[in-house]
Amino acid sequence: MNAPFLKEHYDRGLDYEAFVASGEAEGHRPQWDQRYAQLELLPAQKELVRSFAREMHVFCLSGTWCGDCALQGAAMQRIAEANPEKIHLRFIPRSEEHAELIVKNQINAGYRVPVTWFMAEDDEPVARFGDRTLSRYRSMARKALGDEANVEAEPPGDPVRAVLDEVLDEFERVHLVLRTSARLREKHGD
Numbered sequence: 001m002n003a004p005f006l007k008e009h010y011d012r013g014l015d016y017e018a019f020v021a022s023g024e025a026e027g028h029r030p031q032w033d034q035r036y037a038q039l040e041l042l043p044a045q046k047e048l049v050r051s052f053a054r055e056m057h058v059f060c061l062s063g064t065w066c067g068d069c070a071l072q073g074a075a076m077q078r079i080a081e082a083n084p085e086k087i088h089l090r091f092i093p094r095s096e097e098h099a100e101l102i103v104k105n106q107i108n109a110g111y112r113v114p115v116t117w118f119m120a121e122d123d124e125p126v127a128r129f130g131d132r133t134l135s136r137y138r139s140m141a142r143k144a145l146g147d148e149a150n151v152e153a154e155p156p157g158d159p160v161r162a163v164l165d166e167v168l169d170e171f172e173r174v175h176l177v178l179r180t181s182a183r184l185r186e187k188h189g190d
Contacts, residue, residue, distance in 0.1 A: 001104065007123040009101050010059045013090025016077040022093065023064025031067060035074035039164050041082055049082035049171070054178035055121035056171075059090040061101060062114045068132050069114045071160065075167040076116070087171070107131050118174040120184065127174050133166040135159060 014022065020032045041049065060076060062069040073091065080089040092098050094113050102111055107130045115130040132140070135156055141149035156162035178184055 001125055001128075003119070003123040003125065006059075006117055006119055006125055007057075009092055009098065010057050010090055010117075010119065010123070012098075013059045013092045016073070016080075016089065016091065019062070019073075019091035019093065020064065028064040028070075031070045032064070032074060035070045035160065036077065038160050039074050039078045041078050041164075041168075045164075045168060046082045048168070049079055049087070052083050052086045052171075052175045052179075054175060054184060055086050055088065056126070056174060056178060057088050057090075057119040057121070057123060058116060058171075059092055060114050060116040061092045061094055061098065061105070063094045066113050068136065071163050072114050072116070072133070072167055075164040076171075078164070079168055079171050105130070116170075118170075120178055120181070126177055127170070129167075129170050133163050135162040135166060 013019075020029060023029060023032070058076065058080070060069075060073060062073055064070075076089055080087040092101065094102060094111070105115055105128070106112070107115065112131045115128065117125065118127040118129070119125055135153075136159075138149075138151045138153055139155065139159065141151050142155070
């Protein structure tokens with residue numbers, strides 16, 4: 001998972017519209033369009049993203065059929081749109097064409113989607129974010145395990161917006177890793 005390997009896959013990725021259009025129009029497109037419509041950033045969120053000073057390359061291994069992929073993918077697209085000069089987002093379909101990437105990135109011994117990689121401007125790996133977000137797992141645990149789940153947090157008022165908040169937190173975390181990086185601070189003289 002070094003920079004050349006990640007860059008190769010990032011370069012083969014699709015932009016959001018091309019990726020969403022690659023799915024079945026009647027079967028999958030509506031869920032992506034619905035999530036995108038629900039996830040417009042609030043003014044404070046836009047301001048935060050616009051303040052990002054470091055470039056990042058982001059790519060997401062995803063499936064057009066996947067509901068969690070549509071939710072996280074639409075959230076990432078909204079975030080990237082708020083600062084297109086600094087956030088460069090691509091999507092990779094989960095397919096045999098990308099088997100080398102898929103096989104090397106199992107989560108809990110499974111081939112999960114979505115899986116997202118964050119890289120610095122020079123493609124050095126920074127972070128990997130995979131499968132569902134915390135709020136989604138809390139919801140799943142409540143449903144599957146009931147009281148045995150021991151989930152202390154209250155269910156979010158708007159589960160879709162909760163995922164946006166969690167994805168935005170990850171983008172902010174990566175930006176701060178990049179912004180405070182001694183290597184990049186020396187490179188940029190700041």
